[in-house]
């Protein structure tokens with residue numbers, strides 16, 4: 001996948017939003033409640049009609065179903081099927097995304113491990129806590145190994161310890177697979193940890209852009225994660 005470009009995007013309150021993201025780059029969207037962060041993510045996920053253009057590597061994706069463009073989206077609502085256990089939620093997503101029967105057991109196991117959710121595999125969503133549901137849904141999203149990962153406040157229900165562990169896992173996954181990522185967050189520490197660049201929205205407009213504190217500093221991130229007590233499970 002090449003760079004991703006949004007040009008003059010208008011949707012609901014969003015006014016002429018333009019920005020581009022390089023392949024493998026991670027961008028955080030921040031801004032006050034109601035500023036349009038989730039709306040912008042839904043536009044990127046192809047869930048809302050919009051004016052303007054979205055392109056990957058110069059080719060329009062405006063009319064392309066986003067799973068065919070290698071885009072994975074995790075909404076705040078999670079959308080886990082209540083009658084399926086976690087493993088089968090992931091299996092279903094893989095079968096739908098790949099459009100054919102694939103051997104998905106390895107992928108399921110790997111994504112569950114990355115999201116620290118292996119022990120949840122046989123449980124149904126109603127049997128999980130809010131944070132466990134987030135981890136299950138994250139596992140389902142990364143199982144499809146998307147090229148562009150869109151995450152809307154993915155760790156909001158997690159306690160500080162589990163949250164920091166998952167930041168580290170996600171950052172490792174994203175850099176190892178050169179995955180492009182847009183993450184909505186209200187937490188400057190999370191945004192700085194996960195993203196190379198932070199875009200601020202206010203009233204549907206992009207107002208400020210700043211380099212993340214840890215941009216291009218994998219070593220610093222690693223030492224930060226290692227120094228956190230979060231690496232020890234409680």
Ligand SMILES: Nc1ncnc2c1ncn2[C@@H]1O[C@H](COP(=O)(O)OP(=O)(O)OP(=O)(O)O)[C@@H](O)[C@H]1O
Nearest residue numbers: 012013031032033034035036037038039040184186
């Ligand atoms: N389905 C909808 N139809 C019309 N307007 C909507 C709809 N969903 C959200 N909005 C409005 O769009 C605006 C932006 O909402 P959005 O969810 O993008 O904000 P946000 O920055 O993600 O907020 P938060 O940080 O609280 O999640 C809000 O004023 C909201 O009321």
